[in-house]
Amino acid sequence: MAEPFIKLENVRKAxxxxxxxxxxxxxxxxxxxxxxxxxxxxxxxxxxKCILGILQPEAGTIEVAGQNALGLxxxxxxxxxxxxxxxxxxxxxxxxxxxxxxxxxxxxxxRGMARAKAREIAMEKLGLVxxxxxVGKLMPAELSGGMQKRVxxxxxxxxxxxxxxxxxxxxxxxxxxxxxxxxxxxxxVQRLGATTISITHDMASARKIADDIAMIYxxxxxxxxxxxxxxxxxxxxxxxxxxxxxxGPIKMDVLKA
Numbered sequence: 001m002a003e004p005f006i007k008l009e010n011v012r013k014a015x016x017x018x019x020x021x022x023x024x025x026x027x028x029x030x031x032x033x034x035x036x037x038x039x040x041x042x043x044x045x046x047x048x049k050c051i052l053g054i055l056q057p058e059a060g061t062i063e064v065a066g067q068n069a070l071g072l073x074x075x076x077x078x079x080x081x082x083x084x085x086x087x088x089x090x091x092x093x094x095x096x097x098x099x100x101x102x103x104x105x106x107x108x109x110x111r112g113m114a115r116a117k118a119r120e121i122a123m124e125k126l127g128l129v130x131x132x133x134x135v136g137k138l139m140p141a142e143l144s145g146g147m148q149k150r151v152x153x154x155x156x157x158x159x160x161x162x163x164x165x166x167x168x169x170x171x172x173x174x175x176x177x178x179x180x181x182x183x184x185x186x187x188x189v190q191r192l193g194a195t196t197i198s199i200t201h202d203m204a205s206a207r208k209i210a211d212d213i214a215m216i217y218x219x220x221x222x223x224x225x226x227x228x229x230x231x232x233x234x235x236x237x238x239x240x241x242x243x244x245x246x247x248g249p250i251k252m253d254v255l256k257a
Contacts, residue, residue: 006063013046013219021050028197028212034198036221038216039241053080056071067080087167088167092152095140098136100126103154106158125157149177161192182204183208
């Protein structure tokens with residue numbers, strides 16, 4: 001097995017008495033697409049925020065390309081974050097900026113690129129996600145949900161990042177548009193040769209974009225393996241989740257009248 005490109009070991013994160021990550025360990029090989037599945041509140045987004053340094057865990061180690069990712073400051077942190085692209089849940093576009101300015105935001109603000117050059121790159125990336133140059137002039141409010149998600153994807157790949165995080169990439173989309181987004185993700189990732197972590201509830205999306213799948217439950221990774229093995233995981237937790245069964249070891253907190 002190749003040396004992990006992204007490696008988390010025994011990561012713990014709590015918010016007061018609420019323990020969200022409980023000794024989470026995870027690894028991703030370079031150039032592979034890992035999808036982390038799991039229910040709401042299991043720690044998926046907190047895990048991504050810890051890798052990005054938005055949150056600092058109380059214990060454990062996080063390494064990217066052999067570099068300790070914890071506690072980085074100043075220029076070292078800026079250089080580290082330049083390795084990443086991110087597609088946020090709900091696209092998270094800036095309402096006051098045009099589409100092309102949204103795509104180019106990190107190039108202009110984060111890297112000090114001239115607006116003309118950044119606009120050229122933004123238009124190129126919009127083309128890669130199937131949007132015409134005319135869309136670049138529009139404002140986010142003028143776009144459908146699927147188009148906003150495509151713009152978010154164009155922004156995520158604008159700087160040709162080594163690593164891309166996808167946070168619930170198909171949430172709120174109809175099944176056809178969700179499949180369009182999944183295909184675009186696969187195409188863009190292969191084009192860049194990027195290493196990716198996606199978090200999702202959507203098993204159709206997971207099966208489409210994953211090389212490997214991991215399941216998080218109560219702040220721990222309880223199974224990780226090749227995507228083609230997820231139906232034969234041997235884990236009753238994984239089986240219950242991927243087939244959407246109400247009955248099983250995962251108990252939902254349902255308020256009874």
